[in-house]
Amino acid sequence: MLNPLRSEAEAFRALIYVVVTAAVIIAIVLIVRALT
C-alpha cells in the first residue's frame, strides 16, 4: 500500500496522484460550467 510518509519516492508518487486527481476535478468543473 502507498505510504507517502515512508520515503521521498513514495511522497513524490502520492503527489503525482494528487496532481492527476486535481486535473480531473478541474476538467469536470470547467466542463460543467461550460454546459450550464
Add this chain to the structure above:
Amino acid sequence: MEAASAAAAHADHHHGPPEANRSSRIEAATLGILLFIISEVMIFGAFFTAYFFIRVVNHHPWPAHGTTLPEAVAGINTCVLVSSSLTVHWALTSIKNGNKAGLRAGILSTFLLGLTFLFVQLNEYVHIGFSPRDSAQGTVFYSLTGLHGAHVFIGLCILLVVCIRAFRGHYTAEEHRGVEIPGIYWHFVDAMWIVVYLTVYVL
C-alpha cells in the same frame, strides 16, 4: 554474586535516564516527519472547516460579491510549485546515484521556484483588492492561503539549509537523509497547495 557485580559495573558506566525505546520498524527521523505531517493535516483541516462552513452551511457566495480571484495567476503559480517538487525529486535521485552536481542544481532550482511562488502569492495579496476584514470570505481566503504561504516560507528556510549543506558537500550516495526528509515535507506543502487551489480558486 557475579550478576550483582556485573550490574554494578554497568551502572557505573551509564548515567542519566534509561535510553529511549526505538522502534525497529521505522526510523526516528521518518517517524518524526510522519507525526509532524499528521499534525499539519489537522491544522489545515481546521481552516478548511471554516471555509466549508461559510460556503456550504451559511451559503455565502464565493468569492464575496464585488470581488474576483485571479484563477489564471494562481494556476501558473500551481505549475511553478509542482515543478519545484519535480526538481527536489531530481535532487534526491541525483545524490542517491552519487551525482553531487545534480543535487546542487536540483536543490537550488527548488529553492528558486519556491521563492517565485511566494513572491507571486505576495504580489497577488497586494493587487487582489480586498482585505481579510472586508468579509468572512476574505478572512478565510487570507487564512488558508496565508497558512500555506507560511509553510512555503518554512520550507524555503529548510531548503536554504539543505542548499548550503549540498554546496559544502555534506551529502553522499550513502548518507542523504538530510535531503530526503525535507523532500517529503516539500511534497506535502505542494500537495496541500493543490487542495487549497482546488477549493479556493476552482470550485
